[in-house]
Ligand SMILES: Nc1ncnc2c1ncn2[C@@H]1O[C@H](COP(=O)(O)OP(=O)(O)OP(=O)(O)O)[C@@H](O)[C@H]1O
């Protein structure tokens with residue numbers, strides 16, 4: 001469904017992505033893990049054109065695009081088929097939860113208000129926030145804001161949702177509610193690409209894991225295999241440090 | 249001592265003077281309501297439109313247009329308003345362009361105020377976190393759609409206090425239009441004053457009317473700010 005090939009990106013002379021390849025099939029839940037500064041966020045942002053890659057191609061629904069030269073029209077077209085969940089939620093601060101979820105439907109997709117509201121309400125219900133429809137973001141907890149953000153992503157019926165560390169900004173007791181929502185999406189067959197530090201999620205929910213370091217993919221594979229039998233020395237080292245942290 | 253002052257005051261407010269002041273009050277207030285306020289309201293509305301467009305062009309970094317906007321702001325902010333009024337009203341006729349006093353005033357005031365408000369709006373837009381625009385385009389809206397539905401409403405709220413101050417200054421600055429024969433409040437006062445030869449009293453009287461107008465605006469501003477704060481964002 002989605003393949004990227006040889007994506008590169010530089011920031012002020014430092015090579016942040018060094019030719020990344022990635023394939024996503026329908027129904028995949030892919031966890032991208034790796035050390036801080038490894039280029040995971042940059043990769044997701046390049047895939048949704050929030051950053052312009054220096055080179056690389058993307059094949060999406062049978063069309064091929066040059067990431068460095070893609071037109072505005074194509075970007076808008078692709079974005080209507082994808083959704084992005086940010087680490088810092090980025091809910092529209094001047095809109096209620098319901099309006100946040102509706103805006104992509106009424107404005108971007110010109111859907112009639114009544115129909116959009118119906119979809120938005122059921123999306124909010126799905127993340128367990130039907131009763132917060134009229135609350136503004138600043139009246140919601142971090143976990144609730146992130147769930148609204150997930151509802152906003154769901155409402156547009158995307159083919160794939162990108163998540164950039166959706167729980168990293170949350171207090172530990174709030175991460176559970178967000179992960180729970182994500183797990184139920186995964187079970188329904190939603191295609192997801194998730195940058196995460198939650199190894200539990202990577203191990204138990206995702207179907208595939210990608211380990212990135214210094215702008216390259218070091219190892220990728222089905223989650224079971226990845227965790228029980230990592231092939232690369234660096235992967236093992238990384239997993240060791242993390243599991244030690246978790247024990248402490 | 250006190251007697252001296254009170255004598256002076258009562259001498260100053262002779263019956264004749266009180267009569268003049270009372271008689272002049274409606275004569276000043278009327279052009280205030282019919283000229284000063286419409287001039288301010290129309291010019292400021294146009295200025296806001298100019299400001300929003302100019303600010304968006306700068307934030308969007310549209311080449312060429314952006315340089316033109318910078319040039320416009322530079323020129324307008326670097327030259328006196330009074331000189332701008334003279335250039336358009338007394339200068340342009342040399343090129344065969346003759347405008348009526350009121351349209352000239354509207355033109356100059358809106359272009360002038362537009363430049364200042366453009367900077368206010370630009371700063372307000374730039375103060376909105378980058379993630380708001382990113383989230384907007386990620387749900388499929390265009391840059392412009394996100395601007396209108398998400399960024400500008402937030403920016404207006406940030407810009408509301410400085411814009412209100414600009415409006416209040418502008419109301420007072422409309423008195424400069426007397427120089428290009430617009431029959432606004434100050435022009436009318438000048439005529440009355442030179443007829444009765446009571447400059448001090450009459451100019452103080454018109455100052456008090458300006459003060460009244462500005463006080464009303466300040467009160468309205470306070471009420472609006474309270475209202476804005478009560479919205480949930
Ligand atoms: N806009 C930018 N300008 C300059 N450098 C940047 C920019 N964005 C990212 N970088 C740099 O690129 C590198 C990769 O950053 P990135 O955010 O992609 O890493 P990450 O894997 O997501 O890390 P983390 O786990 O901490 O989120 C970092 O060294 C970072 O400093």
Ligand SMILES: [Mg+2]
Pocket residue numbers: 040041042164165
């Ligand atoms: Mg990151």
